Amino acid sequence: xxxxxxxxxxxxxxxxxxxxxxxxxxxxxxxxxxxxxxxxxxxxxxxxxxxxxxxxxxxxxxxxxxxxxxxxxxxxxxxxxxxxxxxxxxxxxxxxxxxxxxxxxxxxxxxxxxxxxxxxxxxxxxxxxxxxxxxxxxxxxxxxxxxxxxxxxxxxxxxxxxxxxxxxxxxxxxxxxxxxxxxxxxxxxxxxxxxxxxxxxxxxxxxxxxxxxxxxxxxxxxxxxxxxxxxxxxxxxxxxxxxxxxxxxxxxxxxxxxxxxxxxxxxxxxxxxxxxxxxxxxxxxxxxxxxxxxxxxxxxxxxxxxxxxxxxxxxxxxxxxxxxxxxxxxxxxxxxxxxxxxxxxxxxxxxxxxxxxxxxxxxxxxxxxxxxxxxxxxxxxxxxxxxxxxxxxxxxxxxxxxxxxxxxxxxxxxxxxxxxxxxxxxxxxxxxxxxxxxxxxxxxxxxxxxxxxxxxxxxxxxxxxxxxxxxxxxxxxxxxxxxxxxxxxxxxxxxxxxxxxxxxxxxxxxxxxxxxxxxxxxxxxxxxxxxxxxxxxxxxxxxxxxxxxxxxxxxxxxxxxxxxxxxxxxxxxxxxxxxxxxxxxxxxxxxxxxxxxxxxxxxxxxxxxxxxxxxxxxxxxxxxxxxxxxxxxxxxxxxxxxxxxxxxxxxxxxxxxxxxxxxxxxxxxxxxxxxxxxxxxxxxxxxxxxxxxxxxxxxxxxxxxxxxx
Numbered sequence: 001x002x003x004x005x006x007x008x009x010x011x012x013x014x015x016x017x018x019x020x021x022x023x024x025x026x027x028x029x030x031x032x033x034x035x036x037x038x039x040x041x042x043x044x045x046x047x048x049x050x051x052x053x054x055x056x057x058x059x060x061x062x063x064x065x066x067x068x069x070x071x072x073x074x075x076x077x078x079x080x081x082x083x084x085x086x087x088x089x090x091x092x093x094x095x096x097x098x099x100x101x102x103x104x105x106x107x108x109x110x111x112x113x114x115x116x117x118x119x120x121x122x123x124x125x126x127x128x129x130x131x132x133x134x135x136x137x138x139x140x141x142x143x144x145x146x147x148x149x150x151x152x153x154x155x156x157x158x159x160x161x162x163x164x165x166x167x168x169x170x171x172x173x174x175x176x177x178x179x180x181x182x183x184x185x186x187x188x189x190x191x192x193x194x195x196x197x198x199x200x201x202x203x204x205x206x207x208x209x210x211x212x213x214x215x216x217x218x219x220x221x222x223x224x225x226x227x228x229x230x231x232x233x234x235x236x237x238x239x240x241x242x243x244x245x246x247x248x249x250x251x252x253x254x255x256x257x258x259x260x261x262x263x264x265x266x267x268x269x270x271x272x273x274x275x276x277x278x279x280x281x282x283x284x285x286x287x288x289x290x291x292x293x294x295x296x297x298x299x300x301x302x303x304x305x306x307x308x309x310x311x312x313x314x315x316x317x318x319x320x321x322x323x324x325x326x327x328x329x330x331x332x333x334x335x336x337x338x339x340x341x342x343x344x345x346x347x348x349x350x351x352x353x354x355x356x357x358x359x360x361x362x363x364x365x366x367x368x369x370x371x372x373x374x375x376x377x378x379x380x381x382x383x384x385x386x387x388x389x390x391x392x393x394x395x396x397x398x399x400x401x402x403x404x405x406x407x408x409x410x411x412x413x414x415x416x417x418x419x420x421x422x423x424x425x426x427x428x429x430x431x432x433x434x435x436x437x438x439x440x441x442x443x444x445x446x447x448x449x450x451x452x453x454x455x456x457x458x459x460x461x462x463x464x465x466x467x468x469x470x471x472x473x474x475x476x477x478x479x480x481x482x483x484x485x486x487x488x489x490x491x492x493x494x495x496x497x498x499x500x501x502x503x504x505x506x507x508x509x510x511x512x513x514x515x516x517x518x519x520x521x522x523x524x525x526x527x528x529x530x531x532x533x534x535x536x537x538x539x540x541x542x543x544x545x546x547x548x549x550x551x552x553x554x555x556x557x558x559x560x561x562x563x564x565x566x567x568x569x570x571x572x573x574x575x576x577x578x579x580x581x582x583x584x585x586x587x588x589x590x591x592x593x594x595x596x597x598x599x600x601x602x603x604x605x606x607x608x609x610x611x612x613x614x615x616x617x618x619x620x621x622x623x624x625x626x627x628x629x630x631x632x633x634x635x636x637x638x639x640x641x642x643x644x645x646x647x648x649x650x651x652x653x654x655x656x657x658x659x660x661x662x663x664x665x666x667x668x669x670x671x672x673x674x675x676x677x678x679x680x681x682x683x684x685x686x687x688x689x690x691x692x693x694x695x696x697x698x699x700x701x702x703x704x705x706x707x708x709x
Contacts, residue, residue, distance in 0.1 A: 047088045054681070057098060059091045064098060066111070078114045081107065096194075108197070118197045372397040373706075375473035375686040377439040381427055384694050387687030390427065391445065399476050401454060409480035410456035414471055415709065417449040418500035419689045419702035421533075421595075421620045435648055445473040445686070448505045450488065450496045452709060458482055466490065468499050473686055475706060492669050501701035502675040503664055506534035509617060509649050511664060512656040514542050517615045517645040518591050522547035525586065527604060530595035531568060532559035534675070534701035535617060539593050540568050541673045551586055553579060553600070555696045562700070566674050574600070583607035596621045598629045605633040608642055616646040620694070676700030 047059055055075075056067040064081040067074050078098060082088050086102035093099065097117070098109040108118040190207050374394045381390040404411060422436065423445070430438040439445060449471035453461050460482040461467070467485035471477070479485075488499055501507065520526070526543045530536045531552035543550050544567040552568040554560050555575055563571045572582050580603050583589065590612050592604040597619025604614070622628055636642065667673040678700040680689050686704050693702050 055093060057091050057093045059088055059100060061088070064091065064100060064109070066093070066098070076111065076114065078109050081109065108193075118193070369398045369400040371395045372399050372477075373475045373683045374444045375683055377427065377441055377443060377445050379441060380429060385424060385427055385687070385690050387691060391687035391690065393684040393687065397474075401476065404455075404478060406455060406457045406478060407480065408457050409478050410458050410461050410482070411454045411476065411478050412451040412467065412471070413454050413476055414449055414451045414474060414683075414706045415466075416497045416500055417471060417473060417683075417686065417704040417706060418447050418504060418506070419686070419693050419698075419704060420447060420506065421618055421693055423447060423690060424694055446470055447473070448500050449706075450499050461485075461487070466496065468504065473683060475683060492665055494665075494668065497677055497679060497701075497703045497705065498668070498675065500703060501534045501677060502538060502668060502673060505649055506701065507538050507664055508653060508656065508660055510535045510538035510542065511660045512649070512652040513593075513615050513617055513647055514539060515656065515659075516647065516652060517613055517643075518543075519613060520546050520548055520591060523549070524590035525549040525551060525588070526591035526593060527551045527553075527583065527589040528568075528593045528595075529553050529600055530555075530618075530620065530696075531563045531571070532676075532700065533595065533698075536593070536595055537563065537566055537675065538673065541566055541667075543591075544568075545667075545672060548591075551582065551589065553582075556699075558699060562676055579603050580607075591615070593617060594619070598622055602629060602631045602633050605631070605636040605642070608636065608640055610640045612640065612642050614642060614644040616644060620696075677703055679703045679705050681705045 047061065054068055058065050058067070059081055062080060062082060064078040065074060066076040066078075078100075081098075081100045082102055088100065088102055091098070091100050093111070096111055098111055100107045100109065105120050107116055109115065110117050372395070374397060376392050376394045378390060378392050385391060401411070425434055426436055426439045428434065428438050430440070432438070447470065448468070450466060450468050451471055453463050453465045453467065454476075456462055456465075458480070466488045467482075468488050469485035488496075490496070490499070494503070498504075514520070518526070520543065526539075526548050528536050528539050528543070528550060529552075531540050532554040536552070540550050540552055540563060549570075550568040551570040552563045553572055553574040554563050555573065557573055560571045560573050570582065570586055572579075579600055583603060584607065588607045588609050589604065590609050592601075592608060592612065592614045594601055594604070594614060594616050595618045597616075598621035600621070601614075601619070608614070637644065664673065668675070676699065678692075678698045680686075680703070683704060683706050689698075689702050689704055692698050
């Protein structure tokens with residue numbers, strides 16, 4: 001089991017491994033800046049590992065361990081992950097499952113209860129499906145595709161294989177649905193593997209196979225959701241566009257990522273690891289290696305480049321190493337976690353992160369510049385904003401947190417960012433006028449967020465202050481005008497994410513729009529669209545506090561259940577139930593809160609009572625379309641003497657800010673206003689979060705948790 005103790009200087013073997021790593025990298029002339037981060041030890045040797053933030057999965061001879069790097073706790077142990085007759089090769093994990101690969105196959109365990117739910121191996125067991133695939137003809141060039149794979153009788157034109165003959169490794173796709181299985185002569189894709197676990201499909205029906213015999217060095221091919229590359233024995237997978245890689249091999253590596261080009265990190269055979277090398281995982285910024293050798297303790301190491309290490313034009317292909325480690329090994333706290341019975345070690349080297357400042361500073365360690373993750377607006381979308389096309393995650397910018405010039409300003413670390421529907425409106429040609437400025441291509445997106453002051457030269461802000469305002473989609477940034485930000489006291493002790501949702505711009509929008517235009521009377525009926533979102537759900541609850549009947553629409557049964565739980569009287573799924581039928585059945589409306597526009601607005605005009613008030617907050621149904629809705633009932637505006645009021649947050653915030661700041665936190669504290677959040681972790685998820693909101697796939701207020709405190 002893991003035990004946590006206070007940080008301590010490294011012992012002799014840790015110094016040895018630092019020195020060994022440095023010697024090997026200098027020997028093979030690579031460059032890049034590397035910093036140590038931490039150490040975790042277990043009571044058995046670490047034979048394989050996988051890191052999918054925030055979970056570190058490591059496996060020993062018999063057990064697998066899941067370790068949460070945020071809470072710094074061992075969250076789950078899977079017993080008997082491998083039997084005594086198996087040799088572990090590789091591990092992987094998804095949200096529901098843990099995958100343990102041995103020399104002849106893979107075992108799949110449930111993360112819910114640790115039970116074995118599927119096993120595929122060469123052994124003659126009930127779970128195995130024996131099958132044959134067509135032999136690629138000798139004249140074939142390039143990869144050979146065979147899909148689906150079906151059982152066949154042996155004949156001259158086929159050859160028989162058992163599942164995972166020459167098994168190497170398995171990898172789960174980014175969405176957790178598909179498995180990619182790497183064998184010595186082919187790669188196998190198992191689509192929606194949970195169908196096999198549930199017994200609704202056979203392995204033969206779910207599998208497609210790609211032969212590797214004809215693939216040349218550095219060629220890249222497409223296998224449905226998996227990009228595949230083989231380079232001198234190294235296999236790199238990028239499932240579903242994720243930044244995940246697996247490379248259990250022996251010679252050299254190559255990374256397909258433009259921000260981290262490694263063309264032979266360490267020739268493993270010459271570097272002393274040889275066949276004891278277990279596996280390698282690459283992301284856009286990191287390289288993970290595991291080993292088991294007598295030269296150094298068994299375990300895991302992570303190297304992270306702190307600058308672009310691609311060779312520049314005119315440079316030698318193998319520039320000299322510029323490796324940095326803390327000057328005196330004894331001054332580096334490399335042991336935040338230790339176990340007195342430690343036999344196997346898991347060591348993680350990482351570029352020093354700001355979260356480690358408080359630990360490293362007492363030991364006199366100076367921090368090197370670090371990368372700044374950013375979400376860059378790349379191009380104007382024609383329809384929905386596409387991650388990787390409309391927006392890209394960039395790590396080319398560097399910052400020295402201790403020495404960045406402030407020039408009278410302040411340095412902010414971004415904690416949370418709000419993802420809102422209206423952001424799509426900024427993704428347009430700057431020549432087109434609108435209520436908000438257009439984003440500038442090539443620069444960071446920006447929106448409301450919360451950050452914490454790391455350093456300040458301005459009298460109005462001090463280190464540790466939490467500020468709310470419009471923040472760039474960057475992990476760190478410097479500003480000089482504190483008037484752009486509001487210091488948050490957070491006396492209620494609420495999560496900071498609440499201040500970009502219920503207590504931020506969405507909550508303020510609902511509050512000021514309702515108070516300015518609703519003119520609500522007890523007993524009236526209000527119809528709220530997009531009622532599960534941060535604005536709509538706030539409006540529902542304000543209306544109920546005022547004694548109104550609330551009709552609400554949402555886009556899924558799960559969202560309907562949430563809106564019903566916060567007090568709405570009539571809630572329906574507009575995708576499965578007719579909006580017109582509901583409005584007709586409920587007898588019409590006195591107030592319409594519009595978040596969607598389009599056909600729903602047209603129907604609201606038809607079923608509005610005389611003198612009804614329409615509050616036009618948003619029209620997301622038209623944000624991503626080229627055309628606009630044709631209104632059939634627009635004459636009802638004057639026939640029923642309706643009031644239609646559009647409004648902007650910026651126009652009314654000064655009028656209502658003080659009142660909102662008093663009432664809203666109290667409502668939240670007293671439970672009168674409830675909220676639900678849909679949180680994604682890491683700025684690299686911002687592009688997908690933007691798309692999810694535009695398509696209505698968010699389940700509550702969409703928030704990007706950029707960093708912990």
